[in-house]
Amino acid sequence: MVQLSRLRSRSALVAAVALLLGAGTAPVVSSPAAGVAGTTAGVEIVGGPRTGGIDRVVEVLTRDIGLPLPAGTRVHVYTTREAFRRGLVKDAAMGEEGADELAAFAIGIARPGRVLLNGRLAGGGREWLRLIAHELTHVSQFELAGGEGRAEQWLAEGTAEHVAFQVLERLDAGSLDLHRRLALVRVQRQPAFAHGRLDLSTLGSPRDFTLRHQREGSVETYHLTFLLADYLVERHGFDKVVEYFQRLKRQSSAVAFRSAFGYSIATFESQALAQLQTAALAAPAAGD
Numbered sequence: 272m273v274q275l276s277r278l279r280s281r282s283a284l285v286a287a288v289a290l291l292l293g294a295g296t297a298p299v300v301s302s303p304a305a306g307v308a309g310t311t312a313g314v315e316i317v318g319g320p321r322t323g324g325i326d327r328v329v330e331v332l333t334r335d336i337g338l339p340l341p342a343g344t345r346v347h348v349y350t351t352r353e354a355f356r357r358g359l360v361k362d363a364a365m366g367e368e369g370a371d372e373l374a375a376f377a378i379g380i381a382r383p384g385r386v387l388l389n390g391r392l393a394g395g396g397r398e399w400l401r402l403i404a405h406e407l408t409h410v411s412q413f414e415l416a417g418g419e420g421r422a423e424q425w426l427a428e429g430t431a432e433h434v435a436f437q438v439l440e441r442l443d444a445g446s447l448d449l450h451r452r453l454a455l456v457r458v459q460r461q462p463a464f465a466h467g468r469l470d471l472s473t474l475g476s477p478r479d480f481t482l483r484h485q486r487e488g489s490v491e492t493y494h495l496t497f498l499l500a501d502y503l504v505e506r507h508g509f510d511k512v513v514e515y516f517q518r519l520k521r522q523s524s525a526v527a528f529r530s531a532f533g534y535s536i537a538t539f540e541s542q543a544l545a546q547l548q549t550a551a552l553a554a555p556a557a558g559d
């Protein structure tokens with residue numbers, strides 16, 4: 272979906288924690304996108320010289336992790352916010368109003384077969400690589416599921432974050448374990464989690480997800496989705512998560528979830544909440 276620009280007002284505390292653990296905290300918000308300037312593994316990169324790292328991410332994503340990207344996938348990189356806004360209209364077929372709104376807070380968006388990125392993070396740093404990997408994972412999810420918007424949004428976002436950190440780890444630019452530890456600290460500041468709830472039914476659609484992460488904290492909510500995906504990966508293996516997305520081609524999300532993992536989303540919700548509460552208790556308190 273759409274990747275949000277990091278909310279810098281979220282304090283030095285956040286930055287300090289991230290720095291301390293050496294883990295990325297970039298919130299992820301995904302939505303629509305597209306583009307290409309060179310070609311790597313069948314992916315076209317559009318946007319000039321500041322596209323470093325895209326080829327490396329594509330290679331790890333497709334060859335090492337085994338996620339599919341449709342032939343002719345495009346990654347568009349725009350050098351300014353205004354260029355990004357125009358790209359949303361021209362390359363992602365968004366309306367002017369929606370593009371204005373999105374360009375104001377988002378830095379990346381995924382659509383079937385395309386990713387659009389505001390290139391202000393471009394340069395090959397960790398956050399740039401994470402953004403590319405996150406959005407390209409959404410493109411892969413659309414390909415697996417046969418379209419947009421079929422998956423539970425919390426699982427689509429959590430899986431995109433999880434894959435992004437798998438990619439960073441393979442590129443020696445990050446660590447899944449360090450990110451997990453950071454997320455267990457930060458999730459304690461997520462309002463619903465702090466009150467002993469997940470309320471996954473209101474994180475399931477893109478619209479509801481956006482409303483909640485804007486209200487409850489983007490960074491904290493993305494950390495929560497990462498931990499939920501991580502729980503499924505640890506318990507069932509990454510292949511089962513991929514299978515869930517594949518099943519969406521022919522099944523509803525509820526049926527696909529039960530078929531892939533063996534229990535309902537409601538059962539998952541109560542079990543994952545209990546497990547995360549226990550794990551968070553063992554982690555340093557938020558603010559430490």
Ligand SMILES: [Zn+2]
Nearest residue numbers: 272273300301
């Ligand atoms: Zn996303």
